[in-house]
Amino acid sequence: MSSSAVLRRSLAQVSEVFSLSDAEQESLATPSVPLTQKSGGSVSFQSVAKVYASSSGAVHALDGISLDIPAGSIFGIIGRSGAGKSSLLRTINRLEKPTGGRVVVDGVDIGTLGEADLVALRRRIGMIFQHFNLLSAKTVFDNVALPLKVAGVRPAEIKQRVTELLALVGLQDKHHVHPRRLSGGQKQRVGIARALATRPEILLCDEATSALDPETTQSILQLLRDINRRLGITVILITHEMSVIREIADQVLVLEQGRIAELGEVWKVFGSPQHDATKALLAPLQHGLPDDLQQRLQSQPPASGHYDVVLQLDYNGEDGLEPDFARIAQALNAQTRLVHGGVDRIQGHAHGRLLLALDGAIALPALSNLTQGPQAIAHRIGVLGYVV
Ligand SMILES: Nc1ncnc2c1ncn2[C@@H]1O[C@H](COP(=O)(O)OP(=O)(O)O)[C@@H](O)[C@H]1O
Numbered sequence: 001m002s003s004s005a006v007l008r009r010s011l012a013q014v015s016e017v018f019s020l021s022d023a024e025q026e027s028l029a030t031p032s033v034p035l036t037q038k039s040g041g042s043v044s045f046q047s048v049a050k051v052y053a054s055s056s057g058a059v060h061a062l063d064g065i066s067l068d069i070p071a072g073s074i075f076g077i078i079g080r081s082g083a084g085k086s087s088l089l090r091t092i093n094r095l096e097k098p099t100g101g102r103v104v105v106d107g108v109d110i111g112t113l114g115e116a117d118l119v120a121l122r123r124r125i126g127m128i129f130q131h132f133n134l135l136s137a138k139t140v141f142d143n144v145a146l147p148l149k150v151a152g153v154r155p156a157e158i159k160q161r162v163t164e165l166l167a168l169v170g171l172q173d174k175h176h177v178h179p180r181r182l183s184g185g186q187k188q189r190v191g192i193a194r195a196l197a198t199r200p201e202i203l204l205c206d207e208a209t210s211a212l213d214p215e216t217t218q219s220i221l222q223l224l225r226d227i228n229r230r231l232g233i234t235v236i237l238i239t240h241e242m243s244v245i246r247e248i249a250d251q252v253l254v255l256e257q258g259r260i261a262e263l264g265e266v267w268k269v270f271g272s273p274q275h276d277a278t279k280a281l282l283a284p285l286q287h288g289l290p291d292d293l294q295q296r297l298q299s300q301p302p303a304s305g306h307y308d309v310v311l312q313l314d315y316n317g318e319d320g321l322e323p324d325f326a327r328i329a330q331a332l333n334a335q336t337r338l339v340h341g342g343v344d345r346i347q348g349h350a351h352g353r354l355l356l357a358l359d360g361a362i363a364l365p366a367l368s369n370l371t372q373g374p375q376a377i378a379h380r381i382g383v384l385g386y387v388v
C-alpha cells in the first residue's frame with residue numbers, strides 16, 4: 001500500500017470516530033506548519049547497534065552509539081569509508097532499523113511507531129543524496145511536487161508551495177525544465193527543494209556535495225546554512241570533505257568501525273584531533289611542508305656558517321590564543337619570517353600552523369615557556385629543522 005493510502009486510511013478511521021468533515025480531513029492531511037517556525041528536530045541515539053547479515057558473516061556496522069543532536073543545529077558525521085556513517089544516518093528516518101538500542105526523535109522512540117506514524121515521521125525528515133535521485137522523466141516542478149502529491153495536498157496549494165520552494169533554492173525560472181538540462185548544483189537544489197516540500201524539521205544529507213565541483217559545493221553549503229538559519233531545520237550531514245564540516249557544522253562526530261572515535265564542537269575536535277582516524281581525515285587540511293623546504297631542511301644545524309632555524313607554531317583554538325607577530329618577535333627576541341602556513345577560523349577560534357624562520361645565530365628562549373600562561377604565543381612550539 002502506498003504511503004498516501006496508508007495515511008488516508010488512518011485519516012478515514014479517525015474521521016469516522018470523530019465525524020470530521022471533508023475539509024477537516026483535508027487539513028489534517030495537509031502540512032500546515034508555517035515556514036519559519038520549527039520547534040522540533042532533536043535526535044537522540046541510545047546505545048544504537050546495527051548488525052548486517054552478509055554472506056561472509058555478521059557485519060557490525062554500528063556498535064553502541066549514544067549521542068544527542070540538538071534541534072536546530074548542524075551536525076556533521078565523518079569517518080572512513082565503511083565506518084557506519086550512512087547506516088547511522090538512515091536509522092533516523094528508519095530506512096535502516098537498528099538491531100539494538102533506540103533512536104528517539106523529539107522525545108519519541110521511533111522504533112515504537114506503527115506504519116502510519118512512520119509515514120508521518122518521514123514527512124518531518126527530508127533527505128538529500130549524492131546522486132540527487134531525481135525522476136528524469138518529470139520536470140523540476142513535478143519532482144518537487146511529488147512528496148506533496150503523495151501527502152494528498154490540494155493542487156492549488158502544491159503550486160504555491162513548489163513555487164515558494166523553487167524560489168528558496170534559486171530555481172524560480174526552472175519549473176518546466178527536465179533534470180537532464182540542469183547542472184549538478186541545480187539538480188541538488190531540486191533535491192533540496194523536494195526534501196523541504198513537507199516542511200521537515202530535520203534534513204539528512206548523505207554526501208550531498210560529493211559529486212559537485214568546489215565552487216558549486218560552496219553554493220550548496222551556503223544554501224544549507226541558510227535553510228538551517230532561516231527555517232530552523234536541524235541539518236545532519238555526512239561528508240568526506242573536511243572543509244564542509246569546518247565551514248558549517250556546529251558539532252562533529254567521527255565514526256570509526258561503528259563506534260564513536262570523537263565527538264564535540266568542530267573547533268575543538270578539529271583543533272586538537274585525538275584519534276588516528278580524525279588525524280588521517282584532517283591531514284588534507286593541514287598546512288604541510290612544501291617540497292622545496294622539505295628538501296632543504298636539515299635535522300641538525302651546520303657546524304659553521306649562517307643558517308636559519310625553522311620553528312613550527314600550532315594553534316588549536318583554545319583560550320582565544322591567535323598568532324600575534326609583534327608578541328612572537330618579542331618572545332623570541334628575534335625577527336621572524338613567515339615561511340609557510342596559515343590560520344583558519346572555525347566557529348571564531350583560530351586554528352592552524354605557522355612555520356617561521358629565524359636567524360640561527362640568535363639564542364632561542366626555552367620554547368616550553370612560550371606555550372603556557374600569559375606568555376603563550378602558540379599552543380605548541382617546536383624546532384622543525386635548520387636551513388642553510
Ligand atoms: N545492506 C547491507 N548489508 C550488509 N552489509 C552492509 C549493508 N549496508 C552496509 N553494510 C556494511 O556496513 C558497514 C558500514 O556501512 P555504511 O554505513 O554504508 O558506511 P559508510 O557510510 O561510513 O561508508 C560496511 O562494512 C558496509 O559494508
Ligand SMILES: [Mg+2]
Pocket residue numbers: 085086087
Ligand atoms: Mg555512506
